[in-house]
Amino acid sequence: MTQSILNPDKFHSSGRSVSEEKLMVAVRVRPLRGDEGPRIVHVVSDKMLVLEEEADVRRDVLRQRRVNDKHYVYDRVFGEDSTQEDVYEVICAPLVGDTLNGIAGAIFAYGATGAGKTHTMSGLMSRALNHLFTSISESDDTDSFDVKLSYIEIYNENIRDLLNPGAGPLELRDEGGSGPPVVAGLSEVRALDASHVAELLARGDRSRTAEPTYANQHSSRGHALLSVSVSKTVSNGIQRGRLFLIDLAGSERAGLRARRLEGAHINRSLLALGNCIMALSGGARYVNYRDSKLTRLLREVLGGRCRTAMVAHVSPAATHRDTTRSTLHYAQRASAITNKVERELIETPMHLSQYRNVIHELRDEIARLKTKMKDDRSKSRDEQLKINEVLSKEECEEKSAHLKSLRESIVSTFKQQMRLRRRLMELDSHLLGLALDAERQHAAISHWEARFNRLYKPISFTGSRLSTQQSYRGGTGASSTASGGSGSERAEAEVAVEQAWAELAAVEREQETARAERLRIERQLEQVRLRGAQLEQELPAHIENGPEREVLSLVCRVHELEADKLALQGERAARAHELRRRDLALQRRDAQRRLTDEIITRQRRALEEYGIGVQQDLAQLYELYQQEIHASTYTDSNDYYTPYRLPPISLSMSELAWSESSSGSGRGSSSGSGGDRRLPQLAPTPRPRTRYSQASATTLKRYSSDDSLVITAPRASDRAAP
């Protein structure tokens, strides 16, 4: 029977938020089938197994065997008679506990085709989800959990949505930074209960690609990744735990012709996975996850922030000796991988005014409760005694029980109010975030419209978004040259705009849902507040004894502490908000600066190319500008933004310019005087055109972080005749 898993410390002794942990590696040996020949894998204990290697027939068989047989030790070994429940309890149950406590966990099944991966994973998936829902339903705050599922298959390097199999292949997109890539357009289904989940899983499993192989009549031909996300509303944000259950496709020997492509894809991604395992276990500083979609997606699972378990599967039969050896070897290497396990808390970015409102309401409530206590105190002591004398013992008990239930109702109403208020604040910030997302999509659309000169042109569509997409496909009749951009750019624009519209539509749908939810919560909150007010009305008539008054003052104190806590959180959120705002402003400035740099460089290049002299004051400004940019080369410590910089006025540049001019080939010497003063030269001016291009490109490249910005000189034939 699975244990209760809502206690965060039950499964992790360390209270630290980040802990370095080794991958847990288990091996499961599936039962031997009648047609498979002799058994060569022997489970010695729950941590060790032995693989019999082929005996050298020229020598004493028994002795040789003893020398060749290889012992393998893992965190856990499951023998042929192990049950699904055994594997679940040891490998998966602790990770389900983690998920509920905001920690990401992952289990992946590894092994050759027919070794038992799908058998194990289907058992784990159904048990994990049942366990999850049972634990949530047993918790005090069932309503604060939100469970979502997504289920994908990587088949032939295409990502398929198993919960929405009709949709086309999905794109895997890097979001920048070091975060994991996202699968664009993937459906995330809110799971209501265990039976709903069972239905979703069955639907997903039906959509998986399966075919017979030499070792398995029902072989999964794609990697399946089930992701369960459990969000829980906590005082300072949303705690999010995730559980990834991954059933990898099994490697197989080169098979039927028809399966060659899929086999190649499977083997390639497994090879990439193997390489990652080798690199990570060897402590490599650079791990290449980019070789396959599988490894890109598993980045969090291997070497990331997940608590990960690998269940390697082997057949005990002699016919599979080579694949078994290879699986056991990788499993052993994997046990050296370390992950940095971390609790994930998405702090709710709330607007300061939201905090102020809630704090204000709380303080009102405290004041009301305190007044009631004061009123009550005003009753004379004699009066109280008289009342008590008149009441019988039963009546006293009844009254005290009533008071107790009244007090509990007040506390529970207060808790409900706080929960609903927080939910409202969350929804408000969610709506703010969605507005930002929508802005981002609009910006992407504007970008492409500007790229194709459509930003300030009336687009011939009557409120239809599709017609805007059409315009990139040439639907508006504008020629490719008129609107600019090559064919491939056009295709890129088409995809980008289509995606931006699709995402915008999804954001708008989400906004509608969030607004409806907000309205519902607002109504609920109003009802709870009314109920609270009614309960408070009942209080003055009843409170006349010390302990009850004490309890009431405690309730007040809790309210006060809650208000203080919110005030502190509000201040912190305001600071974080300000930092984010400044960050965004800096990013915008940086983008503007890059554009300005490019424009200035191009203009300077043109002036230099055509031998146009500039006014002295402009030349001085250019120099100042260069010095400024040059200075920023040494002060800019932000690695993410390496802005394109103008070549600084450096000794080497002057030397280059000098050597060119002294050899008589330079046109842009800085030795010009007065109004004819030339700009500091950007690059040497070679006579043969080919040398020129190479030299300037190389020189500029030294300063440019982006090759696309390297400017090449116009061809001599392009220049106007004097």
Ligand SMILES: Nc1ncnc2c1ncn2[C@@H]1O[C@H](COP(=O)(O)OP(=O)(O)OP(=O)(O)O)[C@@H](O)[C@H]1O
């Ligand atoms: N531990 C087990 N107990 C009983 N039967 C098992 C066990 N493991 C595997 N099997 C059976 O062996 C067969 C192959 O197993 P399974 O489909 O899980 O292999 P697989 O590793 O997922 O293969 P593939 O990579 O080709 O999909 C199935 O019929 C399955 O029911």
